[in-house]
């Protein structure tokens with residue numbers, strides 16, 4: 169595996185490439201062109217400039233998170249073919265720039281959903297949190313306004329103000345889309361892009377829906393093992409794979425994370441590893457990565473990745489806000505650096521103890 173950190177780009181991220189370079193064992197970043205809109209073609213010039221900046225710091229571009237999918241593709245409207253053509257062109261430009269992993273999601277209207285961006289924990293850190301009660305009590309069109317005050321002035325991925333301003337229109341767009349239709353629209357998209365992925369060896373890594381269930385009556389499909397198997401079977405190509413995000417699949421306690429990882433051997437192209445602390449089955453907060461601070465056994469998650477010979481990029485996921493840092497919620501430097509170091513420690517211990525067993 170290759171340890172990486174997500175980086176939003178100069179001007180969008182409070183964390184610098186120099187800082188990332190100084191986290192032990194981190195050799196790459198997962199980045200994006202944060203100011204491009206879904207459907208916009210990423211030009212070779214902009215991709216080259218992004219690569220150059222990252223490489224000048226001694227890091228590499230280990231993959232893209234995300235190339236966002238236009239709503240016309242997800243909802244299957246008249247503009248779909250044109251938007252798919254643009255996506256293919258972007259993939260081609262990335263492939264020609266020697267970038268081979270692209271994370272994306274297929275969530276209607278809302279990207280990830282949290283009800284608090286700064287829930288205070290006993291140690292004084294603040295974390296992102298979700299409570300179903302708050303979602304049930306909320307008018308979805310007011311969702312953004314309810315958390316907007318806690319963003320520390322950063323634009324959150326998937327929650328761009330221009331997108332939220334069109335929220336009613338977006339709900340209208342997806343009114344007639346059920347799970348079956350969303351699967352069908354995903355199939356059409358994947359079949360169309362697989363030839364360019366084959367040609368440039370690009371691994372597509374779909375990010376799960378977060379939380380892993382329907383919110384506000386919208387269909388959500390990338391939520392559990394049987395649905396992912398369905399997605400992989402319907403377009404059976406190794407380049408059609410997943411981002412295994414423990415914090416997203418883990419929102420549903422019925423998802424057995426190590427078991428899911430083992431069932432996805434060969435198709436996990438990217439891993440997001442973090443912990444959640446459940447206060448009840450429908451109230452959780454994003455704890456520190458350490459197993460004992462949350463509800464997941466992080467050793468078992470890393471061991472499962474080791475057992476399937478996972479060799480793609482991995483990153484610590486949302487961190488707590490600690491040590492008075494001011495950053496995009498979930499994306500500060502300090503706690504993600506601690507997370508990377510902890511995951512690297514688990515990995516080293518697993519690798520060495522497995523080698524020892526083989527010798528014994």
Ligand SMILES: [Mn+2]
Pocket residue numbers: 375413415416440485
């Ligand atoms: Mn994730």
